[in-house]
């Protein structure tokens with residue numbers, strides 16, 4: 001893969017600098033324990049430097065290889081690299097609005113089944129396009145949609161189900177896929193927090209028509225900023241690529257022309273005969289592409305994905321066992337039946353009636369150099385941004401409110417180990433003794 005760095009002395013120097021920059025020791029009590037983090041090594045940096053030395057800059061050989069290897073790693077038909085997980089969600093959703101999908105195309109005013117307990121950019125594309133999110137409550141302690149309520153949310157306007165696998169724990173794909181099939185609905189899996197999770201032994205991200213990944217540093221693998229759309233439905237391949245690449249009809253990679261061999265001999269739309277295919281647009285699209293430097297980092301990180309995921313699982317288990325004695329105060333997380341989560345974080349919800357106040361606890365942990373996070377936006381419809389949005393709620397969002405008020409999560413990223421957890425537990429005991 002490395003093509004430009006052929007001088008061993010130079011390679012050794014880069015590795016030495018990279019080692020110094022990427023080796024981080026977090027001493028519990030002395031250093032802040034971040035709730036998420038990236039794990040980089042000298043090989044990641046070396047490949048990044050090599051990609052820069054190509055002086056190509058946009059999507060090129062590294063992007064092609066990353067897309068191929070990611071699809072193969074996931075078991076998806078195709079993958080498209082984009083510049084963030086949020087862009088991946090935008091692209092996946094807009095792909096389903098293509099007029100090329102005929103009656104099944106999502107139109108403004110259509111309803112999309114989702115949850116309000118999560119990250120904003122899972123639901124933003126549907127609102128931006130003028131659709132109506134239909135919010136269902138979540139189950140505690142899986143923190144995923146109450147799948148048994150989905151069928152009762154369906155109306156003639158329902159077109160899709162778009163959900164994240166919360167904090168790496170798969171939602172019930174048996175029920176979701178069964179309902180989608182019965183009512184001819186699209187499914188988008190937001191797999192941004194769950195790379196490598198499985199359901200019935202199959203990777204999440206391969207069930208829905210489309211799925212999305214994020215490669216922001218907090219996530220399972222990183223390229224700084226980055227994301228991908230996994231396409232499991234062949235009909236959507238060309239459409240997804242078109243929306244990503246300015247909306248154009250042509251599918252030439254950057255720097256290439258006339259891939260189709262019909263650059264100047266087509267008649268499309270009301271354009272004159274032979275109008276340049278490279279500048280012919282079949283969608284009102286975006287440019288969401290990433291660079292080859294990002295892809296190079298991603299390629300190097302992808303090799304380590306399995307080991308990162310295993311470490312996250314191990315950390316989750318360690319923390320679970322250490323927090324078991326606190327069950328009187330906290331609801332501990334549970335994996336969805338028939339799944340093997342790829343944990344993003346360790347979610348805790350303070351039990352009703354406990355004397356613990358979530359904000360006091362989180363503040364105490366932070367003061368003692370322990371990073372924490374809330375479950376992203378809590379109940380998104382209570383956020384100022386959604387005040388005037390159009391949406392529908394099925395039944396109640398009581399559990400969504402519960403996690404907004406009483407939930408938070410701790411880190412399980414591969415940079416943490418048992419020493420960090422022993423320290424966290426010690427601080428937790430101190431806090432409880434003060435109550």
Ligand SMILES: Cc1ncc(COP(=O)(O)O)c(C=O)c1O
Pocket residue numbers: 084085086087089118119121122164190192193214215216226227
């Ligand atoms: C479930 C989920 N979806 C989407 C995103 C957005 O990813 P990005 O930060 O790469 O835009 C995030 C961010 O963490 C997320 O948690």
